[in-house]
Amino acid sequence: MTTPAASLTEQLAQRLQRPVDAAARQRAALLLVDWLGCALAALRYPLAAQLRSVVQVQSFGPAAALGVGGRCVNDALLINGALGNVLEMDDVHRGAILHPGPVVIPVALAAAQAENADGIALLDAVVRGYEATIRVGRALGRGHYRYWHPTSTAGAFGAAAAGASILRLPADALADALGNAGSRTGGLWQMRHEPVPTKSLHNAEAARSGWLAAQLALAGMRGPRRILEGEQGLFAATAPDAVPEQVVADEADWLIHSTSLKPWPACRHAHPAIDAMREALGGLAEADIAQITRIEVHTYAEALRFCDRPRPSTELEAKFSLQHALASIFVHGRPQLDHYTAESCSDEDVAQWRERVHLTEDTACSERFPAHYGATLVLHLADGRQREAARIDAWGDPECPMSTDDVIAKAMALAQWGGVSAGLAQSLFGQVQALADGGSLDALNTMLARVA
Structure with missing residues (x-):
C-alpha cells in the first residue's frame, strides 16, 4: 500500500514548528510597533466608533479599541483586525502582494492575552503567522489578485498559524487549523470601486476565522488537509496561475524579514x-x-x-x-x-x-x-x-529599508494623529520593543488599556 504524500498544509505546518530566533523576534517587535501606530491613528475615524458600538451591543458592556483579551478575544479581533489597515500605511509583502500585519498581529496579541502567554510567545506567534501568510499568498499568483483580496485570503492561514503558536498546537492539529481557515477564506476587490471601508472588514474576518480554526483544532476538530491543492480547493477555485511549490519552498530565513514598511500615507x-x-x-x-x-x-x-x-x-x-x-x-x-x-x-x-x-x-x-x-x-x-x-524598489523595501528610528518616528506621528499623547505613545512603543529582550507583556497590556 502506497502512503499518500503529505499535503501542502501538512508540510507547511511542519515548517512552522521550527524554533524562532532572536533576529526574527526583533523584526516582529518592530513590525508590532508599526502596526500599533497604524491602529492608534485609526482611532479618529468613524469605523472605530462603529465597530465599538457593535461590540458593545453584542457584549452588553464597554468595548476597548485595543488590548482587549480574555473572554473578549473576538471583540478585539473585530476592532483591532480592522483598524490596522484604515490609513493604508500597514506593512506589505511584495511577492505575496498582501499586508500580513493587520491580520496576524491582532490574533497574536489577543490570543497571548487570553492565554496568559509571555512576550516571547507573542513575538513567535507573529513570526509564524507572517510565514504562513506570505507562503500561501505568494503561491496564489497574480490571477488570484485580479479579483481576490490576498490579505484576507492568505491572512486567514496566518491568523490560524499565529493562534496555533500561542496554543502550542502540534503539527497535525495546526494542519487541521490551516485547512479549516482556508475553507472559509476570501474577499472580493469590488469594494475598491465604491467609497466603503469593507477592506478593513476583510482583515477582521480573516483574523477571527483563523483564531476560530485554531481553537477548533485544539478541541480536536479535523480540517481539509488538501484545501490548497485539492480538486475543489483554493488554487483550483480562485488562482488560475497558482504556484503551489511556493507554499513549501526552502528559504534561508524566516520570511518576516522580507516584509516592506510604508513611509508614505498612500497605497x-x-x-x-x-x-x-x-x-x-x-x-x-x-x-x-x-x-x-x-x-x-x-x-x-x-x-x-x-x-x-x-x-x-x-x-x-x-x-x-x-x-x-x-x-x-x-x-x-x-x-x-x-x-x-x-x-x-x-x-x-x-x-x-x-x-x-x-x-x-x-x-x-x-x-x-x-x-x-x-x-x-x-x-x-x-x-x-x-x-x-x-x-526599482521603494523606500521601506528590504533593499531600501527604513531604520528603526524611521519606524518609531512614523509610529509616533500616527499615534498622535489618532489622539494619543506623545508620552503614552513613546512608552507604548518602548514596551513593545522590549518584548524581544524578555520585556513584560503584562506591562504592555496595562498601557494598552489606557488607550481605550
Missing part, C-alpha cells in the same frame, strides 16, 4: 513614483519647478489598475490616486497624513498639478512585478528641459 503602488518624484525634484529651484508643464509616470500595470484616479474626492480615493500623491508633493512637500484628506482633494493648487500627471505602463516594471514595485518619472519643463528619476 504601496504609489510609493515608487513618490520616491522618484522626490528624487527628481531634489536640487530643483522654485523657478524651475514653476516651469514644469507635464509629469510622466511609467509604472507597472497593477499600479495603474489600482491608482489611476485623476480626480479623487475622498480620503480613500486620494490614497489610491497616483495623480494626487504626486501633485500634493508640489504643493505641500514631504507626504503627510493631512495631504490625503477630503479637503485636500478640493485644493485648487493640488487639482491643477494633478492635471499635469500622465500615467503609462512600463512593460519592464510590469515584468518585475510583484518581486519589485518600480516606476520611472519624467518632468517636462516649459523651456524643453527634462528631469528623470527611476526606482
Whole structure:
C-alpha cells in the first residue's frame, strides 16, 4: 500500500514548528510597533466608533479599541483586525502582494492575552503567522489578485498559524487549523470601486476565522488537509496561475524579514513614483519647478489598475490616486497624513498639478512585478528641459529599508494623529520593543488599556 504524500498544509505546518530566533523576534517587535501606530491613528475615524458600538451591543458592556483579551478575544479581533489597515500605511509583502500585519498581529496579541502567554510567545506567534501568510499568498499568483483580496485570503492561514503558536498546537492539529481557515477564506476587490471601508472588514474576518480554526483544532476538530491543492480547493477555485511549490519552498530565513514598511500615507503602488518624484525634484529651484508643464509616470500595470484616479474626492480615493500623491508633493512637500484628506482633494493648487500627471505602463516594471514595485518619472519643463528619476524598489523595501528610528518616528506621528499623547505613545512603543529582550507583556497590556 502506497502512503499518500503529505499535503501542502501538512508540510507547511511542519515548517512552522521550527524554533524562532532572536533576529526574527526583533523584526516582529518592530513590525508590532508599526502596526500599533497604524491602529492608534485609526482611532479618529468613524469605523472605530462603529465597530465599538457593535461590540458593545453584542457584549452588553464597554468595548476597548485595543488590548482587549480574555473572554473578549473576538471583540478585539473585530476592532483591532480592522483598524490596522484604515490609513493604508500597514506593512506589505511584495511577492505575496498582501499586508500580513493587520491580520496576524491582532490574533497574536489577543490570543497571548487570553492565554496568559509571555512576550516571547507573542513575538513567535507573529513570526509564524507572517510565514504562513506570505507562503500561501505568494503561491496564489497574480490571477488570484485580479479579483481576490490576498490579505484576507492568505491572512486567514496566518491568523490560524499565529493562534496555533500561542496554543502550542502540534503539527497535525495546526494542519487541521490551516485547512479549516482556508475553507472559509476570501474577499472580493469590488469594494475598491465604491467609497466603503469593507477592506478593513476583510482583515477582521480573516483574523477571527483563523483564531476560530485554531481553537477548533485544539478541541480536536479535523480540517481539509488538501484545501490548497485539492480538486475543489483554493488554487483550483480562485488562482488560475497558482504556484503551489511556493507554499513549501526552502528559504534561508524566516520570511518576516522580507516584509516592506510604508513611509508614505498612500497605497504601496504609489510609493515608487513618490520616491522618484522626490528624487527628481531634489536640487530643483522654485523657478524651475514653476516651469514644469507635464509629469510622466511609467509604472507597472497593477499600479495603474489600482491608482489611476485623476480626480479623487475622498480620503480613500486620494490614497489610491497616483495623480494626487504626486501633485500634493508640489504643493505641500514631504507626504503627510493631512495631504490625503477630503479637503485636500478640493485644493485648487493640488487639482491643477494633478492635471499635469500622465500615467503609462512600463512593460519592464510590469515584468518585475510583484518581486519589485518600480516606476520611472519624467518632468517636462516649459523651456524643453527634462528631469528623470527611476526606482526599482521603494523606500521601506528590504533593499531600501527604513531604520528603526524611521519606524518609531512614523509610529509616533500616527499615534498622535489618532489622539494619543506623545508620552503614552513613546512608552507604548518602548514596551513593545522590549518584548524581544524578555520585556513584560503584562506591562504592555496595562498601557494598552489606557488607550481605550
